[in-house]
Amino acid sequence: MGKAMSMNLLRHGFKVTVWNRTLSKFVFLLCTALLSQYLEWNLEICVCDELVKHGASIGETPAAVVQKCKYTIAMLSDPAAALSVVFDKDGVLEQICNGKGYIDMSTVDADSSSKICEAITSRGGRFLEAPVSGSKKPAEDGQLVILAAGDKSLFDEILPAFDVLGKKSFFLGEVGNGAKMKLVVNMTMGSMMNAFSEGLTLAGRSGLNPQTLLDVLDLGAIANPMFKMKGPTMLQNNYSPAFPLKHQQKDMRLALALGDENAISMPVAAAANEAFKKARSMGLGDLDFSAVFETLKADGHSS
Amino acid sequence: MGKAMSMNLLRHGFKVTVWNRTLSKFVFLLCTALLSQYLEWNLEICVCDELVKHGASIGETPAAVVQKCKYTIAMLSDPAAALSVVFDKDGVLEQICNGKGYIDMSTVDADSSSKICEAITSRGGRFLEAPVSGSKKPAEDGQLVILAAGDKSLFDEILPAFDVLGKKSFFLGEVGNGAKMKLVVNMTMGSMMNAFSEGLTLAGRSGLNPQTLLDVLDLGAIANPMFKMKGPTMLQNNYSPAFPLKHQQKDMRLALALGDENAISMPVAAAANEAFKKARSMGLGDLDFSAVFETLKADGHSS
Amino acid sequence: MGKAMSMNLLRHGFKVTVWNRTLSKFVFLLCTALLSQYLEWNLEICVCDELVKHGASIGETPAAVVQKCKYTIAMLSDPAAALSVVFDKDGVLEQICNGKGYIDMSTVDADSSSKICEAITSRGGRFLEAPVSGSKKPAEDGQLVILAAGDKSLFDEILPAFDVLGKKSFFLGEVGNGAKMKLVVNMTMGSMMNAFSEGLTLAGRSGLNPQTLLDVLDLGAIANPMFKMKGPTMLQNNYSPAFPLKHQQKDMRLALALGDENAISMPVAAAANEAFKKARSMGLGDLDFSAVFETLKADGHSS
Amino acid sequence: MGKAMSMNLLRHGFKVTVWNRTLSKFVFLLCTALLSQYLEWNLEICVCDELVKHGASIGETPAAVVQKCKYTIAMLSDPAAALSVVFDKDGVLEQICNGKGYIDMSTVDADSSSKICEAITSRGGRFLEAPVSGSKKPAEDGQLVILAAGDKSLFDEILPAFDVLGKKSFFLGEVGNGAKMKLVVNMTMGSMMNAFSEGLTLAGRSGLNPQTLLDVLDLGAIANPMFKMKGPTMLQNNYSPAFPLKHQQKDMRLALALGDENAISMPVAAAANEAFKKARSMGLGDLDFSAVFETLKADGHSS
Known part of the structure; x- marks a missing residue:
């Protein structure tokens, strides 16, 4: 799904840097806003020449992507992967800081989501959980439904990207509600x-x-x-x-x-x-x- | 529902005769085809001046309506009413005969439906059960889904009326399948x-x-x-x-x-x-x- | 089960006449009281030499047994058999009359039981439904639990037989409650x-x-x-x-x-x-x- | 339940030292074997004069009781309490060592039980989980059913106490099975x-x-x-x-x-x-x- 989402962002003029965790199991999608209302996006999918061909650049590690980007989006297969990408060596936590936003679009239980939120915010970052309703086809068509919760200001800023990825985005309040x-x-x-x-x-x-x-x-x-x-x-x-x-x-x-x-x-x-x-x-x-x-x-x- | 269905038929140029069983509990709708592809419909709903105003005529009893009409449609509230209108005094059975068709659009269990079918056909009549999917609003809008089973030739003949009452009619095979x-x-x-x-x-x-x-x-x-x-x-x-x-x-x-x-x-x-x-x-x-x-x-x- | 029950009655000095409906599917047990507190019982099980050897006599038909006995007990496999033995030719109804009691110990639904009750009582007989809790082993050991309902006076009279067949008998009120x-x-x-x-x-x-x-x-x-x-x-x-x-x-x-x-x-x-x-x-x-x-x-x- | 169990042990000549965690919510029961086949038991229930009157002595903390006793039995209300008594300050872990046995008779989930087991055994102690089937009345009557799992040698040694507390003890294999x-x-x-x-x-x-x-x-x-x-x-x-x-x-x-x-x-x-x-x-x-x-x-x- 991460690949389809990255393609949609590239097609709409976002700058995207990508990183992918393992051969194909995990897709990790990282993005950053360069200009006022334009966003620079970064996204990698393993052996993802296709994305690079369409304009994506590559981050070596999650930490590297976060360093480079203002906004980082994660789309991972399960809670264990979502936690690992944040907390492990070369992970998100090493570079997250004031001024940066982290958006986890994986489907994660409320507990894991809260744990990630706490870690991100304690380092000054902003956090949004944003699981999606819809699977492969809607992802390709930019027709996902996005169920976001957490930092409202981050939600408002990232909305242009959400509008490309999905047909409708909801802001549901406190972290866990997504x-x-x-x-x-x-x-x-x-x-x-x-x-x-x-x-x-x-x-x-x-x-x-x-x-x-x-x-x-x-x-x-x-x-x-x-x-x-x-x-x-x-x-x-x-x-x-x-x-x-x-x-x-x-x-x-x-x-x-x-x-x-x-x-x-x-x-x-x-x-x-x-x-x-x-x-x-x-x-x-x-x-x-x-x-x-x-x-x-x-x-x-x-x- | 019978009233809404009658109105639709009248609006589309069918001739309709109506009869209604009790004050408002039951609605009994009777119809007949006069000409090749036109149907004469008869329908009464208690104190149903409105239908008469729109061109319906009135039958005194179920038997009277069957006598007058080639096709008779029943829309009753439950199996007991469906049986009563057929088997009781002045009921459908007294006049049903070769050349006439009886279509029961009530929601009736398979046993009652079989009993009615047997009685009608043993007197030479043709029978179709045709319960509908959809309630008041679809009935008014002619948007019912009609689930017919029984006599296929009767189904084919009554189709012009079904097309007015519903958006789609299915023929499902033997009586009971509807x-x-x-x-x-x-x-x-x-x-x-x-x-x-x-x-x-x-x-x-x-x-x-x-x-x-x-x-x-x-x-x-x-x-x-x-x-x-x-x-x-x-x-x-x-x-x-x-x-x-x-x-x-x-x-x-x-x-x-x-x-x-x-x-x-x-x-x-x-x-x-x-x-x-x-x-x-x-x-x-x-x-x-x-x-x-x-x-x-x-x-x-x-x- | 009928066989085991008959053996228990014979062992306790009851006189028993037996009849059996079909090869082995149905067991029909008929009994009658000869003396004040002793009962004469009649029971047949197909090819049931064993019961005859122990003193049972044989009735040719259900009607024959009822004619001979004051109390008739039925133990049949299902409601259809229970109805057949009463209503069919040579059935219980032909001989039941004032002074005779009919006890149906089959497991029968409340409707069938009511139908049998009405037929028996309209001919002057008394009726008791008395399904049992317990299967083969308790039947052999006289350890059934008897759930009787219907005519209280008949229950009181038949109690000596129930005491042989079961360890406890309940009188539960109107027919259907058993x-x-x-x-x-x-x-x-x-x-x-x-x-x-x-x-x-x-x-x-x-x-x-x-x-x-x-x-x-x-x-x-x-x-x-x-x-x-x-x-x-x-x-x-x-x-x-x-x-x-x-x-x-x-x-x-x-x-x-x-x-x-x-x-x-x-x-x-x-x-x-x-x-x-x-x-x-x-x-x-x-x-x-x-x-x-x-x-x-x-x-x-x-x- | 802890109180009833302690009384039974005292009545059968065991020496018992008691400790109780909070006012009445938790009951903590500690015991030790002094002689070959006799056991010294220690048990306290808050303000438990009654037990002292019957011969129990008192331990100031869980650690104190473990120090004094060869065998320590815990009977606590829930997993949180079971963990706290082991891992908190002045808890069981501070004194458990080679030669001592810890028997947790609380109803605890398999995970908590494994955690306690690991801590006890890593310090040289032996561990048995032994939840019971039966509530207050069976506890008073020494009629509990004990579902033990863990260290088989400890099970064998503690059996004389189990025989007083329960009517039957099962050894079910590895920790978690109880x-x-x-x-x-x-x-x-x-x-x-x-x-x-x-x-x-x-x-x-x-x-x-x-x-x-x-x-x-x-x-x-x-x-x-x-x-x-x-x-x-x-x-x-x-x-x-x-x-x-x-x-x-x-x-x-x-x-x-x-x-x-x-x-x-x-x-x-x-x-x-x-x-x-x-x-x-x-x-x-x-x-x-x-x-x-x-x-x-x-x-x-x-x-």
Whole structure:
């Protein structure tokens, strides 16, 4: 995703410096504003000649990029990577200082986000968490939805870049709220995917054409892009991963934990979460989250 | 809904005769085709001067309407009413015969539908079940989705009327399939409403603005008309019934029973069904089905 | 079970006449009181020389047995059989009359029970439904628990026989209550079996010895005969049916339906019911209900 | 519980030194073996004249007790307390050394237990985790079930004390297994309590006498001490806490998390967990865990 985001920034005239953590697992995106309303962006993706060809320059380490840039954006695969890039040797902390902003667009739990925020701000930097809703395709199209929280002034300054990366940016208040909002959205999505899978299963096993169900759903009050996009591939047992099932299940687990903290009973999300766990026990964790559909198939002669 | 549907037919030049069963509980809509591709429609709604003003004529009894019309459409509130209008004195059966078609657009279980079908066809009539997806507003706008099953030739002939009443009509095969498809759609919708309610609750009680959640959802992969329409009213605790909760719960119960017949385990729908039952136990059965949101509110000081 | 019950009555000096409906599927047990406090019982089990050897005589048809006996007890496999024996040709109704009592100990739904009750009483007979808690072993040992409802005077008269068949008899009021009580008990049992299966699974997959879990459970506050009896066989994947899973699932379905009528949300029973349905979809319906344990096993490489 | 356990040890001739952490929140129990097969025990409960009267002596700090004793037993209210007593100033670590054993009988998560184990053993001490099954009454009666894991030689030496405190002691292997076994048992118990609550609710609202259900259950295959003990108080809405609901829910959460690690789907436990969360949201967290019964009551006029 980092690559797609960098390309969008380059295309819109931002100056970009890039750095990439490992071969392909992590994408680290660093940027800086050079002029009043223009931004210089820095971004590297491993063996990323393509980006360099389009005008990106390269930073040797996260620290090097932060030194060079006013604004640094991170897009990493998980909380461990997000923490490592900040706290490890040659990491962000070594160069962050007054006047610089750090924007973490990775999907990170609230605790890790708070830890990073504290470290950045204690050195005078400004921090914004800004996880996104949307995966590869929306990233390429600059159609992400950005859920930002933290330093409001930094949000306002970085908005021109957000406008290139996404179709809409929200400022949600204190650090942690971006992560929470993302969890709420993904929990709702995970329950819906189960509702959808159950509907498709019931249709098929009751003698209806599941393809017709897709057509009917698409005309009604619950028509939505996910049903439209995933329905046809699910009917073909095609689960090439846009959003891996184990990540979906992790988000449901974290959302349920957030509910637990606040004494919120969410029986439907809990049932959906168990279905995703069932899918994991069937070895489907690395497939697309729509593979939860497989948990509903009959594996014997019913009686 | 019968009234809105009759108005649409009248507006499009159909001749309509109407009859209405009781004061306002039931709406019975009867129609007939006079000419090759034109239809004469008959429809009465209690004290329905408005329809008459627009050109409808009146039938004294269901039997009278069937006698007068080639095609008769019923839109009744529940299976009991659907059966009564056919089998009771002065009912449809007294006049149905070779050359006449009977289309029941009520939402009726597969058993009742089969019983009606058998009675109609044993007297030489043709039968089509045609429940609709969509409630009051789509009915007024001629934007219903029609789920027809039964006599294919009758379906083909009545299509011009369906095209006025709805935006899309499906022919689903044997009688019972219309009812089943509707159950599958409504089950999926009921689970989604719970997923949505849980998301709104989690947002609100975790310190996020639920209104912002609505905005975020509306931009993402699970954006759908139901979230857009119901979200704002739910946040105002406004549950004036478009689709009563007790009917939604009934449909979930029937869908689960259909699954049971076919040995289909649907844990998310089952959890959603229990939430709707909880809402009924709270006295919310006559409110809109979105009132299931109320089951998630804290009723004490959490600990 | 009918055979075991007949043997117990014969052993205690009751006179018994027997009739059996089909090869081995149904057991029909008929009895009559000859003397003041002694009862004459009649019972047949197909090719049941053993019972005859122990003193039973044989009735040619249900009607024949009723004619001969003051008290007739039925123990049949399901509601359809229970209805057939009463209403079919040569059935109970042909001879039931004033002065005779009919006791149905089959497990029958409340509706069928009411129908039988009405037919019996409209001919002057007295009726008692008396389903039992306990299966083969308790039947042999005269350790059933009898859940009677209907005619109190008949209950009082038949008590000496109940005392031989069971360890305790309850009179629960109006007809239907026996069936309901049985459903409540079986629903609770079905949820418990799932709780137990989940515990065994969690132990085994978390590196604990499931056999030790059985030992620990047996010493604690939730120790119970079912865990003690089923635990060891479940760990051996031995599910020879004492109580078939499909019957357990049917009882959960009916219990949930009873709850639905009364707007009772029972989320744990609903989840347990879906697990039993999952087991049915895996082809385990004819095995013991403890086979629901199989639904929890990993069928792939977890991730 | 610590007090009851100390009394039992004193009664059986053990020498006991006691220390208590805070006014009454924590009970810390320390013991040491003086002679070959006799043990010297040390235990303090705040203002615990009663124990002193029965022969206990007093340790000023945890460190002081460890110094004095060969075997030290801790019984604390939660993981935080268990950690504090070991790691804080004047804590166990200051005096633990080769030749001494530390037995933590608190209910502690596997992580905290491992942390304590590592600290103790790195200083030459031996460690045993030994959470118990059973609450106040079994503690007084010496009828606890002890779930020990860790150092097998320490287990063997401390067994004479365990035999006084409990009716049965299990050695479960590596540290962490005691905590896991306890979670499995409590998860099973929590689901059963929900199954029981649903049964009682269904009985009462369907026109059966819930007290009769208790009698019927007590005679059948699922009869168990918990139903017998809790049933009557639940019917009186009496939930004075033997095991607080919030602790039961915490154990279900941890058990589900353990299942999540191992990709185990446990839908019934998940539904039960949500019911306990609902109870917390109703402000019932400090009552007995049987208060989950309250979540099932109708709070409106059902429809």
